[in-house]
Amino acid sequence: MLSIPCPFxxxxxxxxxxxxxxxxxxxxxxxxxxxxxxxxxxxxRTNTKGRDRELWCHAGGCGQWFTMERDTxxxxxxxxxxxxxxxxxx
Amino acid sequence: MRYSAxxxxxxxxxxxxxxxxxxxxxxxxxxxxxVVIGGGAHGLAAAYYLRKIHKVKRVAVLERSWIGGGxxxxxxxxxxxxxxxxxxxxxxxxxxxLYEGLSEELNYNIMLSQRGVLNLAHSExxxxxxxxxxxxxxxxxxxVELLSAAQIRREVQTLNFERDARYPxxxxxxxxxxxxxxxxxxxxxxxxxxxxxxxxxxQGCEVTGFLxxxxxxxxxxxxxxxxxxxxxxxSVAGHSGVLAGxxxxxxxxxxxxxxxxxSEPIKPILNTVVMSTATGMYVSQSDKGELVFGQGLDLYPxxxxxxxxxxxxxxxxxxxxxxxxxxxxxxxxxxxxxxxxCWDYSPIIGPAPVDGLFMNCGWGTGGFKGSPVGGWTxxxxxxxxxxxxxxxxFDLGRFTSGRLVDEAAGAGIAH
Numbered sequence: 410m411l412s413i414p415c416p417f418x419x420x421x422x423x424x425x426x427x428x429x430x431x432x433x434x435x436x437x438x439x440x441x442x443x444x445x446x447x448x449x450x451x452x453x454r455t456n457t458k459g460r461d462r463e464l465w466c467h468a469g470g471c472g473q474w475f476t477m478e479r480d481t482x483x484x485x486x487x488x489x490x491x492x493x494x495x496x497x498x499x
Numbered sequence: 500m501r502y503s504a505x506x507x508x509x510x511x512x513x514x515x516x517x518x519x520x521x522x523x524x525x526x527x528x529x530x531x532x533x534v535v536i537g538g539g540a541h542g543l544a545a546a547y548y549l550r551k552i553h554k555v556k557r558v559a560v561l562e563r564s565w566i567g568g569g570x571x572x573x574x575x576x577x578x579x580x581x582x583x584x585x586x587x588x589x590x591x592x593x594x595x596x597l598y599e600g601l602s603e604e605l606n607y608n609i610m611l612s613q614r615g616v617l618n619l620a621h622s623e624x625x626x627x628x629x630x631x632x633x634x635x636x637x638x639x640x641x642x643v644e645l646l647s648a649a650q651i652r653r654e655v656q657t658l659n660f661e662r663d664a665r666y667p668x669x670x671x672x673x674x675x676x677x678x679x680x681x682x683x684x685x686x687x688x689x690x691x692x693x694x695x696x697x698x699x700x701x702q703g704c705e706v707t708g709f710l711x712x713x714x715x716x717x718x719x720x721x722x723x724x725x726x727x728x729x730x731x732x733x734s735v736a737g738h739s740g741v742l743a744g745x746x747x748x749x750x751x752x753x754x755x756x757x758x759x760x761x762s763e764p765i766k767p768i769l770n771t772v773v774m775s776t777a778t779g780m781y782v783s784q785s786d787k788g789e790l791v792f793g794q795g796l797d798l799y800p801x802x803x804x805x806x807x808x809x810x811x812x813x814x815x816x817x818x819x820x821x822x823x824x825x826x827x828x829x830x831x832x833x834x835x836x837x838x839x840x841c842w843d844y845s846p847i848i849g850p851a852p853v854d855g856l857f858m859n860c861g862w863g864t865g866g867f868k869g870s871p872v873g874g875w876t877x878x879x880x881x882x883x884x885x886x887x888x889x890x891x892x893f894d895l896g897r898f899t900s901g902r903l904v905d906e907a908a909g910a911g912i913a914h
Contacts, residue, residue: 410808424809428799430753448899452751452842456740458802481754482802 411484415467416475416491429464431455432476458482465489502606521687522694527701527723531557533881534719534728536706536742538562539571540682541859541866542734543689543700544874545881550696552875553882558698559728560690561721563705567686570736573804573836574867575759575781575791577772579616579677581636581643586892586904587845588639590872593889597871598680607688609680610786615771616677617646617655619821621666625776633672643674657768657822665820666777679772679783685870709746709856716746716855730881732857734873737802737837739860748852750860751898752839755796757864758806758814760833762825764788778817789831792818796840796864806835838863842898844907848876849886849894857881858895 411423436442436450455461460480467473478487500506500519510517533549535542538560549555560566578598580591602609620626629645636643648668652660660668690700701723708720710727718727733742737754764787774781782792794814797807811833819826840863841847847861859877862869876890886894897903 423798423807444899444901448751449749452898453749454740454751454753455744455749456752456754456800458738458741458754463799479799481800484801484803484807 411486413465413477413486414489415470415473416489417471417473418467421467421470425467425469427466427468429466429474431457432462432464460487502608521691522700525699525701527704527726528557528559528699529725530718530727531559531699532729533558533732534726534730535560535732535734535877535881536719537569537734537736538566538686538690538700538702539569539734539736540567540685540689540870541571541736541862541873541877542732543567543686543693544871545732545734545859545877546698546700546874547689547693547696548875548878549882550693550698553878555882558693559726560693560698560700561704561706561719561726562700562702565702566690566700567683570836570838570866571682571686571870573759573834574682575783575793576679576682576785576867577616577677577781577783578611578680578868579674579772580641580868581616581618581672581674581677582639582641582906583632583635584904584906585639587906588636588641590846590889590893591868592639592641593875594869594872595676597875598868599676601680601685601688601871605688605692607684607691609684609688611678611680612786613676613678614783615673615675616774617651617671617673617771618774618776619651619658619666619671620669621775621777622669626669629670629672629776641674642676643672645672646670655769655771655773657824658773659821659823666775673771677772679785681786682867685867689874706742707745714854716851716853728855730857730884731855732859732877732881733851734859734877736839736860736862736866739839739858743851746851746853746856750847750858750895751842752847752861753800754802754837754839755799756801756803756806756835757793757796757838758811758833758835759791759793760811760814761785761789761791761831762828763831765790765828768824773821775817775821778821780814780817780821782818782822790818790825790828796838797835801835802837804835804837806833838866840864842907843903843905845904846873846893847895848873848890849880849896852895
């Protein structure tokens with residue numbers, strides 16, 4: 410069981426949380442986005458083995474989204490952070 | 500050495516001291532016509548068919564660890580072809596047909612047991628959706644049949660048929676040609692047959708990079724040195740994203756841990772494979788008597804070959820709800836494999852975005868049943884440079900064109 414540090418509520422058990430994927434930014438304007446770029450945004454993932462930055466949601470708690478660094482090999486959890494307005498991903 | 504009853508008696512009389520190794524341990528050459536990365540059942544099958552069907556001369560399989568030690572040795576050994584979309588049904592049924600002839604083809608007993616795969620419906624609405632799925636499967640030429648609760652009760656007495664059950668049983672459907680096979684034997688059988696045809700199976704050889712000539716991949720860098728290859732194929736399941744990263748592209752794949760577990764062995768009590776649509780739980784009884792069961796993915800991506808506790812508890816709870824009589828059994832082992840899950844729960848078989856490399860990946864939670872066809876189509880791609888008719892719908896290009904084969908929603912069954 411992971412102990413996940415919600416930036417708003419503090420550490421809680423993993424069953425309160427929902428993993429939200431790799432942070433991505435939607436390409437705009439839609440009229441100028443090619444099929445390849447859209448597929449890159451919608452489907453292609455780095456799928457990192459090791460330390461990675463992920464989106465998480467405290468779905469069973471405060472309901473807030475935040476980013477967290479976690480190692481996908483060891484499951485070690487590092488720091489979490491509130492999401493600032495604007496771009497969150499590559 | 501050909502395996503037979505006569506051979507068994509002869510070796511038995513000699514105290515079993517005369518058996519030769521099932522496959523050679525060859526010296527690694529510096530170059531091959533075809534190199535397959537990944538010594539699981541898929542990769543070994545690809546190497547076998549490259550030699551057997553396509554007569555490619557120098558073929559090697561490179562395995563980081565030992566053959567059959569990844570997901571081939573970690574699955575719940577279920578084979579079936581009850582899929583919703585015609586493309587999937589064609590692919591998986593071809594695989595099942597290869598399985599049906601595999602023991603004879605490889606002269607290796609894969610212990611295929613076509614004891615049937617039963618999927619349960621727990622409400623009237625489940626049953627309606629199941630009728631639709633079954634109709635689609637019948638149109639696809641798959642041997643499935645709808646069963647009423649009374650019919651199921653005659654076949655699997657141990658299920659919880661109480662009216663106040665959390666998941667009451669309204670009916671279900673059965674694919675009688677489905678069942679289980681011995682997973683290790685599939686890897687070892689392909690390895691032995693491939694080795695006999697001259698394929699070099701190199702264990703303890705990790706691919707660390709790719710050799711290039713301009714934009715074309717011309718071989719691999721390995722922990723045992725560089726190896727040139729006329730054509731390279733990758734069949735590495737959960738680590739597909741890592742290899743793609745080394746080759747300079749990304750895939751529509753996320754790697755998760757998928758758990759399975761076995762109970763202590765007991766006398767025969769369950770004569771078919773049972774799956775539940777509602778919980779995603781599936782269970783069968785192995786020839787050793789253990790109940791082998793599993794359910795859905797762990798809740799977040801992982802490259803660790805172990806499952807987390809909250810999901811393990813859910814799996815056990817689901818099984819006990821459906822089979823209350825298993826409540827007093829001890830859990831013997833629990834493990835996980837790293838599975839490569841695509842957004843549409845269908846595999847990716849086809850050319851990679853770089854020349855000289857072909858992919859067989861994205862089988863996610865259902866790779867074991869696809870081992871023969873995964874190998875068959877990857878071998879075809881590597882030998883011919885173009886798609887097999889079965890693999891064309893599963894090209895990576897479907898994620899750009901939008902023509903997904905969405906079995907995640909379509910099949911409506913546990914994978």
